[in-house]
Amino acid sequence: MVSDATPSTLQARLRAVVEGLADPELGLTFGELGMVKKVDVSKRQISVLIALTTPGCPLKNQIRSSLLDAIDEVDRHGRELTVSFTTLTKDEKERALQLARKGAQDASTTPPELEGTQLIAFSSGKGGVGKSSLAIAVAENIAKRGYRVGVLDADIWGFSQPQLLSATDQRLSADGDPQNFQIKPYLKSIGAGSLAVVSMGMMVEQAESAIMWRGLMLSRALQHFVEDVAWDNPDYLIIDLPPGTGDIPMTLARLLPATKVALVTTPSPLASHVAERAASFAIKANLTLLGVIENMSFIECPHGETLTPFGSGGGAAIANRYQLPLLGSIPLAPTISELSAVVDLTSMILQEMGRQEHDLLQCTAHLWDAVTNV
Numbered sequence: 001m002v003s004d005a006t007p008s009t010l011q012a013r014l015r016a017v018v019e020g021l022a023d024p025e026l027g028l029t030f031g032e033l034g035m036v037k038k039v040d041v042s043k044r045q046i047s048v049l050i051a052l053t054t055p056g057c058p059l060k061n062q063i064r065s066s067l068l069d070a071i072d073e074v075d076r077h078g079r080e081l082t083v084s085f086t087t088l089t090k091d092e093k094e095r096a097l098q099l100a101r102k103g104a105q106d107a108s109t110t111p112p113e114l115e116g117t118q119l120i121a122f123s124s125g126k127g128g129v130g131k132s133s134l135a136i137a138v139a140e141n142i143a144k145r146g147y148r149v150g151v152l153d154a155d156i157w158g159f160s161q162p163q164l165l166s167a168t169d170q171r172l173s174a175d176g177d178p179q180n181f182q183i184k185p186y187l188k189s190i191g192a193g194s195l196a197v198v199s200m201g202m203m204v205e206q207a208e209s210a211i212m213w214r215g216l217m218l219s220r221a222l223q224h225f226v227e228d229v230a231w232d233n234p235d236y237l238i239i240d241l242p243p244g245t246g247d248i249p250m251t252l253a254r255l256l257p258a259t260k261v262a263l264v265t266t267p268s269p270l271a272s273h274v275a276e277r278a279a280s281f282a283i284k285a286n287l288t289l290l291g292v293i294e295n296m297s298f299i300e301c302p303h304g305e306t307l308t309p310f311g312s313g314g315g316a317a318i319a320n321r322y323q324l325p326l327l328g329s330i331p332l333a334p335t336i337s338e339l340s341a342v343v344d345l346t347s348m349i350l351q352e353m354g355r356q357e358h359d360l361l362q363c364t365a366h367l368w369d370a371v372t373n374v
């Protein structure tokens with residue numbers, strides 16, 4: 001027997017339940033994100049209409065079942081239930097994503113030693129594209145301009161910063177007891193500025209020991225590097241991420257959500273295709289993408305000829321696809337830190353970092369469209 005005694009009360013109750021559910025990806029409630037488009041209660045029927053960020057949302061089934069579970073808790077007095085989906089408008093989606101990013105940033109407390117520090121991560125889809133080399137080359141070039149620059153080698157088991165800095169014999173020390181310690185970074189003066197570097201390669205006696213670090217331990221190591229290092233509030237922190245989209249980038253997104261990501265690829269279409277996964281990951285983790293760097297783009301021969309041994313166009317392709325700036329095209333060269341292309345790249349990165357957060361956020365809705373079509 002269908003009861004129609006209190007449809008408006010039931011409607012208000014159901015709306016409160018539906019609006020209070022959290023979106024599994026963005027973390028905020030459907031109500032906060034403006035995703036609840038309709039909760040109708042008639043004599044025999046309850047209809048709920050939810051607007052998703054994108055029509056092909058991979059979490060649609062998960063959202064449907066959590067809605068059904070939550071609504072099942074409420075006495076429907078025998079009414080049938082229909083849950084259907086639509087898509088947020090472009091403006092609604094932009095607003096929802098801005099809220100989600102702000103929520104993530106508010107929820108995370110920046111460690112006191114990194115308060116006021118601008119965070120730049122170098123990421124790539126696969127290894128060997130020159131991400132670590134570019135990260136340290138840019139860090140050195142920023143330092144040369146008189147800034148204090150932290151370098152966090154987040155490639156815990158594949159670290160290369162000690163080798164790149166010719167500092168493999170450096171061992172980091174820590175102050176305090178095991179419950180409450182602070183790791184002191186390796187310090188190096190560069191021009192008017194300085195580098196403060198932390199790498200697992202400066203903590204383990206043998207490089208092979210780090211290979212034993214996996215999963216949870218990896219993210220714990222990153223957490224120590226973020227929270228337990230005497231960073232002393234550098235102007236910039238350059239984070240050298242491991243290739244791909246595993247635990248470490250995920251943990252970084254949680255610990256330091258204000259990080260902006262520079263994506264490194266080589267010019268080959270295959271490499272840039274793999275780099276798209278890293279781009280897509282960064283966007284889904286609510287990190288801001290700063291732009292794309294194409295490394296090993298070309299060789300300038302002494303007689304003036306330019307060769308492109310690894311193909312061409314990969315960097316531009318990914319930059320166009322995500323409507324991001326191409327921050328630089330770096331040639332093949334024996335040492336890259338002195339290259340004029342790296343000096344220009346550093347200027348581009350600092351310029352992009354200085355852009356208003358608002359401008360960067362405006363691309364977000366577009367980026368989501370690109371991601372969902374990968």
Ligand SMILES: Nc1ncnc2c1ncn2[C@@H]1O[C@H](COP(=O)(O)OP(=O)(O)OP(=O)(O)O)[C@@H](O)[C@H]1O
Nearest residue numbers: 127128129130131132133160243296331332333336
């Ligand atoms: N522009 C360049 N010209 C010549 N050699 C380069 C250039 N960029 C990087 N390399 C060389 O390529 C190799 C790989 O570089 P690097 O270790 O920085 O890559 P990566 O992407 O960080 O790889 P992984 O994540 O696997 O450590 C190194 O030997 C480095 O010296």
